Amino acid sequence: xxxxxxxxxxxxxxxxxxxxxxxxxxxxxxxxxxxxxxxxxxxxxxxxxxxxxxxxxxxxxxxxxxxxxxxxxxxxxxxxxxxxxxxxxxxxxxxxxxxxxxxxxxxxxxxxxxxxxxxxxxxxxxxxxxxxxxxxxxxxxxxxxxxxxxxxxxxxxxxxxxxxxxxxxxxxxxxxxxxxxxxxxxxxxxxxxxxxxxxxxxxxxxxxxxxxxxxxxxxxxxxxxxxxxxxxxxxxxxxxxxxxxxxxxxxxxxxxxxxxxxxxxxxxxxxxxxxxxxxxxxxxxxxxxxxxxxxxxxxxxxxxxxxxxxxxxxxxxxxxxxxxxxxxxxxxxxxxxxxxxxxxxxxxxxxxxxxxxxxxxxxxxxxxxxxxxxxxxxxxxxxxxxxxxxxxxxxxxxxxxxxxxxxxxxxxxxxxxxxxxxxxxxxxxxxxxxxxxxxxxxxxxxxxxxxxxxxxxxxxxxxxx
Numbered sequence: 001x002x003x004x005x006x007x008x009x010x011x012x013x014x015x016x017x018x019x020x021x022x023x024x025x026x027x028x029x030x031x032x033x034x035x036x037x038x039x040x041x042x043x044x045x046x047x048x049x050x051x052x053x054x055x056x057x058x059x060x061x062x063x064x065x066x067x068x069x070x071x072x073x074x075x076x077x078x079x080x081x082x083x084x085x086x087x088x089x090x091x092x093x094x095x096x097x098x099x100x101x102x103x104x105x106x107x108x109x110x111x112x113x114x115x116x117x118x119x120x121x122x123x124x125x126x127x128x129x130x131x132x133x134x135x136x137x138x139x140x141x142x143x144x145x146x147x148x149x150x151x152x153x154x155x156x157x158x159x160x161x162x163x164x165x166x167x168x169x170x171x172x173x174x175x176x177x178x179x180x181x182x183x184x185x186x187x188x189x190x191x192x193x194x195x196x197x198x199x200x201x202x203x204x205x206x207x208x209x210x211x212x213x214x215x216x217x218x219x220x221x222x223x224x225x226x227x228x229x230x231x232x233x234x235x236x237x238x239x240x241x242x243x244x245x246x247x248x249x250x251x252x253x254x255x256x257x258x259x260x261x262x263x264x265x266x267x268x269x270x271x272x273x274x275x276x277x278x279x280x281x282x283x284x285x286x287x288x289x290x291x292x293x294x295x296x297x298x299x300x301x302x303x304x305x306x307x308x309x310x311x312x313x314x315x316x317x318x319x320x321x322x323x324x325x326x327x328x329x330x331x332x333x334x335x336x337x338x339x340x341x342x343x344x345x346x347x348x349x350x351x352x353x354x355x356x357x358x359x360x361x362x363x364x365x366x367x368x369x370x371x372x373x374x375x376x377x378x379x380x381x382x383x384x385x386x387x388x389x390x391x392x393x394x395x396x397x398x399x400x401x402x403x404x405x406x407x408x409x410x411x412x413x414x415x416x417x418x419x420x421x422x423x424x425x426x427x428x429x430x431x432x433x434x435x436x437x438x439x440x441x442x443x444x445x446x447x448x449x450x451x452x453x454x455x456x457x458x459x460x461x462x463x464x465x
Contacts, residue, residue, distance in 0.1 A: 009037060010044035012066050014271035018059045026055040066271060077101045081379045084112025084438035087389075087430060092121040099136065099279055104129045106343055109380045111350050112438040113389025113430060119278035122349035122390075125383045127336075129343055132293060133281040134262040136346035138331035140216065141258055141296055142303035143249030145360035145386075146327040147227070147371065147449065148311045149234065150320040154226045154242045157452045163416070165318055166224055166453050170418055173314035176457040178217045179252060181210035186313075188212060190305035197294045200260045201253070208253040208302060213309030215248045217457040218394075219387075219424055222246045222310060224453040227371070233446045234324045234371070242320075245369065245449055246310050247362060249331060250299040257299055261292040284344070300332060326371050328352055328359040330386035338381055345381050353377070353384040353443050361443075362387050363432035365417055365424065365454045366410055370436060372443035384442040388432040394423035401425045403458075420456035 001023065003016055011019045019040070026036055042049075043056045047063035050056045077100035082088060092114045099120050100108050107127035114123030119135030126136050156162050175182060191212070195205040215222055227243040229236055250257075265280035268288070273280075282289035307327065315322060333346045351359040355376030361384065362369035376382055392400070403422040410417055436445065 009041050011040070012044075012063060014066055014274070015059060015062050018062050022056050022059040029055060031055070062271065075101050075103055078105050078108060080108035080110060082110040082114075083380070083385075083442065084114070084435060087112065087434070087438075088114045088123075089116070091116045092123070095119070095121040096124055098276070099124065099126050099133075102126075102128065102133075102276065102279060102281065103273070104131045104281065106341075107338060107345075107381055109383060111380070111383065111385040112435045113349070113385035113387050115390045117348060120346065120348040123385060124346075124348045125350050125381050126346045126348070127338060127343040127381055128281060128346070129341075130284050131281040132284060132289060132296070132333050132344050133279055133346060134258050134265060134292060135278040135280075136348055137258065137296060137333050138348050139255050139258045140249035140251075140331055141254035141299040142329045143216075143220075143247070143331040144303050144307065144327060144329045145362065146246050146304075146307035146311060147325055147360050148244045148315065148322045149227060149236065149241045149324040150244060150315060150318075151323050152242045152318070152320045154240050156242060157224060157226065167416075167418060169314045169317035170222055170224070170453065170455040173317050174222055174246075174310045174455075175214040176217065176220070176419070176455070178457075180214055181207070182213065185209050186213040186309045188305045188309055190302055193298065193301065195298070197298060198257075198291045200257055201295050201298055204253040204256050208251070211251040211253070212302075212306055213313060214251060214306070215246070215310065215457070216251060219456075220248045221365070221420075221454060221456045222248075222314065223365070223451045223455065225449050225451040227447050227449045229447045231446075234326065236324050241323075243449060244311060244314055245360070245362065245451070246307050248303070248306060248310070250303040251306065253302065254299045257292070257295045261288070261295070264288055264292075296333065300329060303329070326358050326360050328357075336382070338378070345383075347383055347386075349386045350383045351386050351443075352382060353380065354382040357382070358446075359384065359443070360449075361385055361432075361436070362449075364388060364426040364429045365420060365451055365456070366413070366415055366426040367429070367432050367451075369432070369449040369451075370445045371447035371449065373446050374443055375441065377442050380439075380442050384439050385435055388429040388435050390428055391430055392428050394428075397423040397425065397428045401427060415451060416453050418453065418455040419458040420454065421458050424456055 050060035111123035353374030357374040
């Protein structure tokens with residue numbers, strides 16, 4: 001029998017696959033023709049009577065469950081506001097509408113740097129009621145920015161005699177690439193935290209320790225540059241300072257947490273919701289949801305420690321001290337109050353921008369990044385972009401650009417790129433100035449960071465976020 005015939009006999013669409021298996025079992029036992037069809041019809045009409053049936057028991061139990069849940073009626077997506085709509089493709093909007101169709105979705109927004117991601121688009125903000133979606137948090141849990149203002153004069157970046165020192169600090173202060181780790185462990189109090197809170201964190205602790213203080217692939221970077229304050233802020237006088245900026249996350253252990261709990265979430269999805277796939281969620285009133293929540297928050301602390309070690313190493317290698325700083329996650333979920341109720345706000349490649357909250361929005365290796373202060377826009381769920389946003393795939397970028405030619409051109413403009421891939425050159429990104437202009441109601445700029453010495457992954461390994 002084909003799918004249409006099963007539906008005609010009364011099999012629920014979500015249970016056709018199980019019905020096929022049941023019919024195969026019954027046929028193998030000798031049931032045929034009208035008898036088989038009549039029995040199948042009877043199971044569909046009164047599934048509770050066949051719970052213990054030798055061949056149709058599994059189908060009957062599934063039909064009972066589906067009846068208790070109610071019919072599978074697609075939910076009309078909740079509305080969401082878009083910033084920078086003229087520069088966001090249809091595929092990103094399609095992903096956003098899918099996310100807004102989740103039965104527990106209560107709020108959403110799309111940032112001006114949006115582009116297609118896994119499950120939720122990069123730049124997507126999604127509020128769920130009492131539930132967390134691992135892929136709406138992201139593969140690289142707690143991917144974040146950290147900027148440290150150093151006590152060195154910015155003129156040091158123009159001194160050719162100091163170039164080897166800055167190069168050494170970036171080359172030896174961290175390690176880049178998917179799966180890469182230190183031969184000798186770095187030290188940080190995060191490794192004294194309770195890593196036994198879940199099986200995946202317990203079993204992954206050694207790997208996490210070996211990768212503490214390392215950087216990822218893709219758009220992850222560590223770079224020196226200058227930061228310019230037009231007026232006093234960050235505890236500093238107005239002026240230009242030398243600064244260190246990094247972008248990385250929770251490395252392999254974060255990826256593992258996402259993978260394990262996303263798989264669990266998909267396995268727990270009722271049949272009528274199985275088409276949501278990567279948008280599968282975990283209820284926070286269930287033990288497995290609490291497990292993921294605990295693991296996610298540990299990954300947040302680990303990612304912060306990861307950056308702290310990188311900045312400690314790099315600043316020590318160039319003999320500098322940190323005098324100010326800004327940092328923030330942009331792949332995470334938070335419990336927040338919006339519209340008078342507590343919701344779980346997922347920011348997948350989006351920067352927290354509550355009123356007065358500081359954050360860092362980078363551009364590219366050739367364009368400035370900006371320290372911003374949130375304005376607390378309710379329609380964005382207190383969010384802003386996390387960067388400029390890509391305009392092409394990594395494959396297209398590798399086909400279109402030659403990294404050495406770009407690096408030589410940037411050197412003439414005063415920017416030295418120690419390592420990177422052609423999939424991260426400036427031409428793959430939107431105009432950061434335009435992106436900032438499209439979210440003037442979300443954040444105010446308080447400082448500008450201009451990159452001068454840049455290091456990224458150049459081994460061709462897969463991007464992590």
